[in-house]
Amino acid sequence: MMHLLAILITAIFLENFVLNQILGICPFIGVSNKMDSAIGMGLAVTFVMLIAGVSTWCVNQYVLIPLKLEYLQTIAFILIIASLVQFIEMVIKKTAPNLYQALGVFLPLITTNCAVLGVALLNIKKGYNLLETTFNSLGGGLGFFLALIIMASIRERLDLAELPESMKGAPIALITAGILATAFMGFSGLV
Amino acid sequence: MTIDNLFKGIWKENPTFVIALGICPTLAVTTSMTNALGMGIAATCVLICSNLFISLIRKIVPDNIRIPVYIMVIATFVTIIDKLIQAYSPALSQSLGIFIPLIVVNCIILGRAEAFASKNSPIDSILDAIGMGIGFLIGLSCIAFFRELLGEGKLYGFPIPYFKEDPALIMIMAPGGFFVFGLLRALKKHLELRRAGK
Numbered sequence: 001m002m003h004l005l006a007i008l009i010t011a012i013f014l015e016n017f018v019l020n021q022i023l024g025i026c027p028f029i030g031v032s033n034k035m036d037s038a039i040g041m042g043l044a045v046t047f048v049m050l051i052a053g054v055s056t057w058c059v060n061q062y063v064l065i066p067l068k069l070e071y072l073q074t075i076a077f078i079l080i081i082a083s084l085v086q087f088i089e090m091v092i093k094k095t096a097p098n099l100y101q102a103l104g105v106f107l108p109l110i111t112t113n114c115a116v117l118g119v120a121l122l123n124i125k126k127g128y129n130l131l132e133t134t135f136n137s138l139g140g141g142l143g144f145f146l147a148l149i150i151m152a153s154i155r156e157r158l159d160l161a162e163l164p165e166s167m168k169g170a171p172i173a174l175i176t177a178g179i180l181a182t183a184f185m186g187f188s189g190l191v
Numbered sequence: 192m193t194i195d196n197l198f199k200g201i202w203k204e205n206p207t208f209v210i211a212l213g214i215c216p217t218l219a220v221t222t223s224m225t226n227a228l229g230m231g232i233a234a235t236c237v238l239i240c241s242n243l244f245i246s247l248i249r250k251i252v253p254d255n256i257r258i259p260v261y262i263m264v265i266a267t268f269v270t271i272i273d274k275l276i277q278a279y280s281p282a283l284s285q286s287l288g289i290f291i292p293l294i295v296v297n298c299i300i301l302g303r304a305e306a307f308a309s310k311n312s313p314i315d316s317i318l319d320a321i322g323m324g325i326g327f328l329i330g331l332s333c334i335a336f337f338r339e340l341l342g343e344g345k346l347y348g349f350p351i352p353y354f355k356e357d358p359a360l361i362m363i364m365a366p367g368g369f370f371v372f373g374l375l376r377a378l379k380k381h382l383e384l385r386r387a388g389k
Contacts, residue, residue, distance in 0.1 A: 025215045071270060075267060111296075114293050114297075117295065125288075166384055171376040173373075174369045182366040
């Protein structure tokens with residue numbers, strides 16, 4: 001149990017997908033303007049990362065390896081993620097129209113979020129078993145969520161700050177992310 | 192007109208600094224000039240192949256399923272390039288790691304497929320791909336130049352006098368990427384504003 005907890009903590013804080021491994025930066029910069037959309041996007045990505053991590057692991061283990069088709073990993077994984085996102089979109093639309101309304105725009109974009117494909121590839125690369133994969137994917141998603149809401153709350157304040165014209169928008173967001181990443185380096189050695 | 196397709200990617204519509212696409216690999220692999228070069232060339236190869244292929248099949252693919260088809264085409268070429276790099280340059284494959292398979296989700300490639308190759312002839316699409324690829328390579332190299340110089344005191348692995356005395360290690364770690372890219376974006380905006388003000 002401690003071992004699984006260590007994987008979870010590592011994925012959230014030490015090897016944070018956004019701030020340490022630099023994956024999923026586009027949505028991180030793109031939707032961190034407002035708190036509401038950041039929460040929506042963060043939840044959706046966490047959910048997709050968890051399901052995608054587990055299902056790609058299963059496909060790799062039970063389909064690709066027995067058939068000796070490991071070289072098709074990238075193609076198979078992106079196909080799984082794309083159809084998964086499409087499927088989740090349809091389920092949410094059917095069962096929770098309110099949530100669908102809130103997430104609407106962000107759902108299809110998750111397919112091209114490199115954190116999702118990244119977590120699938122990293123699980124395989126690190127040789128995790130199913131349980132470890134589940135915790136690593138969940139941790140990766142929660143780490144993304146955490147980074148996104150921290151960033152959104154900082155940026156809401158930044159809107160009120162007086163900045164030189166050329167620093168407004170993306171540049172100051174990137175500098176803020178850099179300072180945040182520096183702060184997250186303080187977690188190293190925690191596990 | 193056709194030759195313009197080649198040059199617009201290099202400066203006017205530079206993927207890194209103007210349209211800001213493909214930021215993840217831009218920040219992650221620019222720890223050294225060598226990595227930036229490898230990534231730039233790999234992405235350019237994928238871009239040329241996918242643009243050409245998508246341009247050739249643009250009239251056959253039904254509109255509704257074009258995005259999945261494009262992603263499959265791109266994923267196929269990425270796999271080919273990935274295996275070629277693994278076979279001929281294991282060291283580069285090691286240092287770029289999962290960022291080679293992640294070229295699949297690099298928005299530049301899907302973006303050019305959707306915005307250009309699906310509407311233009313094969314020749315124009317290849318020129319567009321070469322231009323965008325070189326633009327991406329220049330963008331990566333700009334960032335890698337500062338990060339490797341300040342973070343390791345080297346360029347392409349060769350030590351640079353003065354800088355190598357006391358390098359700031361943080362520049363080649365994650366925060367350094369954010370800082371350099373943020374400052375370069377601000378610089379570009381500053382230059383634009385100054386030009387507009389005159």
